[in-house]
Amino acid sequence: MSRSVVFTIAFMVLFTVRAVHADVHDELSGIKKEIKEKKLLLKKTKKVETQVSTELTQIDKNLREKESNLVILGRELKGVETVLGRTQRDMDLVRVEAERKREQIRHRLVALYKTGETGSARMFFGAESLPQMVEGQRYMQAVLERDKQMIAEYNNKIDQLRVLKGQLERDVARKEKIKATIEVKKHEIEVEEQKKAAYLTKVREDKKSYLSSLKELEANARRLQTMVERLEARSRKSYTAKNKKSGVGSGPQLPLIPDKGFGAQKGRLSMPVKGEIVSGFGRHKHPEFNSYTISNGISIAAPTGTDIRSVFDGQVIFADYFKGYGNMVIVDHGGGFFSLYAHTSRIMKKVGTTVARNDILASVGDVDSPRGSMLYFEIRYQGKPVDPTPWIR
Secondary structure: OOHHHHHHHHHHHHHHHHHHHHHHHHHHOOHHHHHHHHHHHHHHHHHHHHHHHHHHHHHHHHHHHHHHHHHHHHHHHHHHHHHHHHHHHHHHHHHHHHHHHHHHHHHHHHHHHHHHHHHHHHHHHOOOOHHHHHHHHHHHHHHHHHHHHHHHHHHHHHHHHHHHHHHHHHHHHHHHHHHHHHHHHHHHHHHHHHHHHHHHHHHHHHHHHHHHHHHHHHHHHHHHHHHHHHHHHHHHHHHHHHHHHOOOOOOOOOOOOOOOOHHHOOOOEOOOOOOEEEEOOEEEEOOOOOOEEEEOOEEEEOOOOOEEEOOOOEEEEEEEEEOOOEEEEEEEEEOOEEEEEEEEEEEOOOOOOEEOOOOEEEEEEOOOOOOOOEEEEEEEEOOEEEOOHHHEO
């Protein structure tokens, strides 16, 4: 084959790739307007994932604590009311006894008033003998002692009433304080219950948003799968057609990029970016909503602007925005192997560019990313995703 024919074939292949890119670009035009709404929805979903368990647990803890305090206050109030009842009964008994003593003293005073000073003199001088006089004096002494005891008992009862009254007043004040505290606790419990109800409503709404987001993510993944398969199929078809037309001959269909040996690189590839793998390949369960997502690649957290490098030699076949994946680059490594780099902030290579291992393709960003600044990375073989982890050393 002459050099001119080879050059013509190469030119036509590159032209075909650019045509495929143009078709895909036309299909994806206009979707950048949806990026902000999508990004906010996914960030809101991530917040629900981290907040549901912590905030709801704290609300339940506060509720249990306040309800426990309310039970304790209720028992304390009941105890105070029991003491108040006992104190009130004691006061009634002492008051009755004091009233009885007061009546005794009043009767005694009336009797003394009626007899006057002559009563004692008459008893003293009316005695017919000394023994009678002594006996009369002893009797008067006993009467005076009795009067004195009666007055002392009355005063004691008054003191008891004063003490009981003070205790009653303190217990009444304590009771009112406990009742006020109970009302405060009841209000706090009501507020916590309202807060819990509101938060559960929020969780349900966020769950709906999350499930809606899952559906959109799955739709994006299907669209990406379709696009990759179409790119691969069109590349193979166009290249085969050019071979036939140029007389290269028939035979099996060949990939657009010659096989550079990617299949032998398992366990030898470097990470496409320096960072931490925060989400792996495969099926993932949401911790709260009992739902699942399937990741066709891995997510690597890294600072914005960090260089993203090609994991192996190949040719860029896609370099543009793709809904749900942000700015995305796809490299064809030949032999049916592709690598995909998504959520980038800036793309450095154009479609059709040949790249070598460790060449800079783009820089890390957060466009359409649910986790902030990160790189989403896939490896595909014949259009199907494979776990990148075993391929990276």
